[in-house]
Amino acid sequence: MKYEEKMFVSGNEAVALGVCLSRPHVISAYPITPQTVVVERLSELVEDGSIDADFMHVESEHSALSAAMGSSAVGARTFTATSSQGLLYMAECLHYASGGRFPIVMMNANRSLALPWSIYGDLRDSLSLLDSGWIQVYVEDAQEALDMIIQGYKIAEHKEVLTPFMVNLDGFVLTHTYELVQVPNQQEVDHFLPPFETVNKMALDAPKSLGFSSTPQDNLEFKYQQHMAMMKSIEIIEASDREFGQRFGRTYGGMVDAYKCEDADAVLITLGSITGTARIVIDQLREEGLKVGLFKIRYMRPFPVNEIRELGRKVKAIGVLDKDISFGYEGTIFTNVNSALVGPDSPKVTMNFVGGFGGRNISKAEIAKMFHDLLFAMKGKPYDRVNFVNLGVKTNEIRK
Amino acid sequence: MKSENRIRLNAQNISDNEYFFGHKACAGCAGSLAVRLALKVLGERTFTALPAGCMSAVGFIYPQMAFAINAMISTFPGTASLLSGMKAGLKKLGKEDVNIVGFAGDGGTADIGIQALSGAIDRRDRVIYICYDNEAYMNTGIQKSGLTPFGTKTTTTPAGKNIRGCLTHKKNMFEIVAAHDIEYAATASVGYPEDFMNKVQKAAEASTTSYIHVLAPCPTGWGTPTETAVEIAKDAVDCGLWFLAEYEEGEFKLNRVPKEFSSVKNYLFQQSRFKHLTEDDIIEIERFRDKKWDRMKSKWLNEK
Amino acid sequence: MIKPTLRNYKRPVYITDYPTGPNCESGHLVDKNSGWRTFRPTINLDLCKGCLRCYLLCPDGVIFKSNSKVDVDYDFCKGCGICAHECKFKAITMTKEDKE
Numbered sequence A: 001m002k003y004e005e006k007m008f009v010s011g012n013e014a015v016a017l018g019v020c021l022s023r024p025h026v027i028s029a030y031p032i033t034p035q036t037v038v039v040e041r042l043s044e045l046v047e048d049g050s051i052d053a054d055f056m057h058v059e060s061e062h063s064a065l066s067a068a069m070g071s072s073a074v075g076a077r078t079f080t081a082t083s084s085q086g087l088l089y090m091a092e093c094l095h096y097a098s099g100g101r102f103p104i105v106m107m108n109a110n111r112s113l114a115l116p117w118s119i120y121g122d123l124r125d126s127l128s129l130l131d132s133g134w135i136q137v138y139v140e141d142a143q144e145a146l147d148m149i150i151q152g153y154k155i156a157e158h159k160e161v162l163t164p165f166m167v168n169l170d171g172f173v174l175t176h177t178y179e180l181v182q183v184p185n186q187q188e189v190d191h192f193l194p195p196f197e198t199v200n201k202m203a204l205d206a207p208k209s210l211g212f213s214s215t216p217q218d219n220l221e222f223k224y225q226q227h228m229a230m231m232k233s234i235e236i237i238e239a240s241d242r243e244f245g246q247r248f249g250r251t252y253g254g255m256v257d258a259y260k261c262e263d264a265d266a267v268l269i270t271l272g273s274i275t276g277t278a279r280i281v282i283d284q285l286r287e288e289g290l291k292v293g294l295f296k297i298r299y300m301r302p303f304p305v306n307e308i309r310e311l312g313r314k315v316k317a318i319g320v321l322d323k324d325i326s327f328g329y330e331g332t333i334f335t336n337v338n339s340a341l342v343g344p345d346s347p348k349v350t351m352n353f354v355g356g357f358g359g360r361n362i363s364k365a366e367i368a369k370m371f372h373d374l375l376f377a378m379k380g381k382p383y384d385r386v387n388f389v390n391l392g393v394k395t396n397e398i399r400k
Numbered sequence B: 001m002k003s004e005n006r007i008r009l010n011a012q013n014i015s016d017n018e019y020f021f022g023h024k025a026c027a028g029c030a031g032s033l034a035v036r037l038a039l040k041v042l043g044e045r046t047f048t049a050l051p052a053g054c055m056s057a058v059g060f061i062y063p064q065m066a067f068a069i070n071a072m073i074s075t076f077p078g079t080a081s082l083l084s085g086m087k088a089g090l091k092k093l094g095k096e097d098v099n100i101v102g103f104a105g106d107g108g109t110a111d112i113g114i115q116a117l118s119g120a121i122d123r124r125d126r127v128i129y130i131c132y133d134n135e136a137y138m139n140t141g142i143q144k145s146g147l148t149p150f151g152t153k154t155t156t157t158p159a160g161k162n163i164r165g166c167l168t169h170k171k172n173m174f175e176i177v178a179a180h181d182i183e184y185a186a187t188a189s190v191g192y193p194e195d196f197m198n199k200v201q202k203a204a205e206a207s208t209t210s211y212i213h214v215l216a217p218c219p220t221g222w223g224t225p226t227e228t229a230v231e232i233a234k235d236a237v238d239c240g241l242w243f244l245a246e247y248e249e250g251e252f253k254l255n256r257v258p259k260e261f262s263s264v265k266n267y268l269f270q271q272s273r274f275k276h277l278t279e280d281d282i283i284e285i286e287r288f289r290d291k292k293w294d295r296m297k298s299k300w301l302n303e304k
Numbered sequence C: 001m002i003k004p005t006l007r008n009y010k011r012p013v014y015i016t017d018y019p020t021g022p023n024c025e026s027g028h029l030v031d032k033n034s035g036w037r038t039f040r041p042t043i044n045l046d047l048c049k050g051c052l053r054c055y056l057l058c059p060d061g062v063i064f065k066s067n068s069k070v071d072v073d074y075d076f077c078k079g080c081g082i083c084a085h086e087c088k089f090k091a092i093t094m095t096k097e098d099k100e
Helices: A011-021 A036-047 A061-073 A084-089 A091-099 A142-156 A186-192 A216-248 A274-287 A305-314 A332-341 A364-378 B030-042 B054-059 B079-092 B106-111 B114-123 B173-178 B193-205 B226-238 B264-269 B279-300 C053-057 C082-086
Strands: A006-010 A026-029 A054-057 A078-083 A105-110 A135-138 A165-170 A178-182 A208-210 A256-259 A266-270 A292-297 A299-301 A317-322 A349-354 A386-388 B046-051 B070-074 B099-105 B128-133 B184-189 B210-215 B245-248 B251-254 C023-025 C039-043 C063-066 C069-072 C092-096
Touching (some): A011 A142, A011 A165, A011 A178, A026 A036, A026 A061, A026 B079, A036 A054, A061 A078, A061 A084, A061 A091, A061 B070, A061 B114, A084 A105, A091 A216, A105 A142, A135 A216, A142 A165, A256 A274, A266 A274, A266 A364, A274 A292, A292 A364, A305 A332, A317 A364, A332 A349, B030 B046, B030 B128, B030 B193, B070 B079, B079 B114, B099 B106, B184 B193, B184 B226, B193 B210, B193 B245, B226 C082, B251 B279, C039 C069, C053 C063, C053 C082, C082 C092
Parallel strands (some): A026 A078, A208 B070, A266 A317, A317 A349, B046 B099, B099 B128, B128 B210
Antiparallel strands (some): A135 A299, A208 C023
8 A cells, every 4th residue: 555644534544554554463353333444444454465464354352352362472563453342242351461461452443332232432332441451542533543553552562561552433433534644654653663572472482371370379469560560651651642742743642631721710521532522612612701621531541640630729610521421320531530639629510421322412512511511510500410411302300 | 294204103202391290180180181192292382372271270370380381371262262363473473383272171162162263263274272071161160061961960960850960962063163174173082192192293284273172081070080081081982972083174084983882881880970870861872872973974984 | 301390489579570461481380299199109110011101191291201111200290090090011009198
């Protein structure tokens, strides 16, 4: 395939380009909407010789990640991609790959979970697997998707990190939308991302036993080590963002990306592509004189605790927009944000806005209403902790 | 190496190296014998994967590592997919002159691992898959698997007044695998160790996937003395309840056709898992055996 | 000869003493199996013909070739008795271990 400096591609194709530039040895993937185009493009890139990789046609997502672990265990750079039900079918292997310290990079197209069936987007798939030990980044556009695949390998394979890396793209909204992206030069990428080296691999000259059992005497230590590696990754994520910026001229802010938060009273926290819409709303509300800001969480794991605490000290109200819910409680991002905010400096108001399930649109007007709700609550108006946005019907409690 | 030049392996000429040693398997475990012998045939340039199950539980308890070669525990359903991934990675790293072998139990093969195994054979991945069949989930405490024979008492098929043990016969894994048009598949028994070793050697020569299904008695789960595992594995073949066969170049071959079967009853009643069986049950078991043999003989014995 | 061997193993003191993730040198033994044994195989070298059947059939690989006959690694023998049971020359006897 001929690269051009600028290409008009979908989010899925941008991911495929990022994978191609990262020179993986093995790609193992199973198709699922809306990830399929990644798999199709990658098989074309392998076919035409653009990638010197082995494309494995596995028979399930479980096998996709199991095979990825096999190739990582012998020292090969490996890629896989999935979505939704497929991610859940991989769940066993997700924990296995992080526990085994296999720095696999995976793209996940965020999609609703059955039942009821829906092929459209929300974040319930990846957020339900926050505890699987993977680094999770949520990107906003195709360019960031491409760039984060490359950075993903850099971060995951760092010898003090050795932790798998999941790049999350909103299904359809990002995966299927075409944008103009800058395609980095291969030589530059090769300088940024050297070949994969790890001590955690099998070798003929020094045979290794991997993925072993531990007794209660050692298990906690291996898990502690895994946690410390994830904590260490914060530093590596930030360094990688800076180095990427120096080399390619694009930085993303590291763990988070704040927009007009400096003097804001009320801030909305978002993940992924909805941030773009929310940014427009901020500009509109700022023009009306409202002191509002937007705070995009890029990494859910490791979690940007310090950044959120700092935000909490500055603002009076924080809203969290969750395209997911932990039924019987609240949105998962909200829980994470609130736990980071615990302390004397925490803001007066935190509100959870839950919606956008199964591809349901969240409009600019809905986002503007969230800010108004936050500002009213800040001034003392009673408010609910968890608020479903854009419910298409009246709830029964209102029926008289 | 082609078959004409192949030296038949035996106790005298196999490697002195011990690649599976110091493990914590129960005394008299035939599964560990199958692994040990297979690795002696395959040698040091071997990468192995074993799913959750007896052999992984006894071979890799940190810091006691009983495999002398590159080895890894796979997920329970993921033996074959992990092997395939290892193969793909090694190929791309320029290391093709190696053996990649998996050892999974009967549950890990015929039940939870059958999908990944089917996928690997379908892709024609050059890996060797060895199923050590001890006829139940032994590591978890003797529960019925798809390869538990009719009448077996297990902890999930108790032998009581209403039901006398396992109600189903063994799943026909060998022919399921063969139906994929696999390059090489074989059945074996630790009771015929030379036959098993030579089949492992043949499997290693395949250029795509190969499969060996080796009967490996479990004294703990079968209720037999620790010293009889090999003998009883031979009895299983001699009484016709197990068979030695190969599938190669699209043809089935029976390696051993007993002129007369030894006593099924004698085989069964050595094992406490079958002690409850009635005369009628034994007639049913013999009937099933005879039907299977009639079919195998009529279809596979190429008497031209 | 390649074979897992007993090592001097010191338990980790610092977290960095652990390997990065579950990875360990293969064939790394820290513990014997002799404590499992109730019966001990003894080889009568006068009767042994060096056929190596016991060596072939030992699930633990503890019988090794020695002066064209065999010997037993008692550190790892679990005393299953397959060797004695399978010996065609009755050259191996199983005797009860004297337990202190």
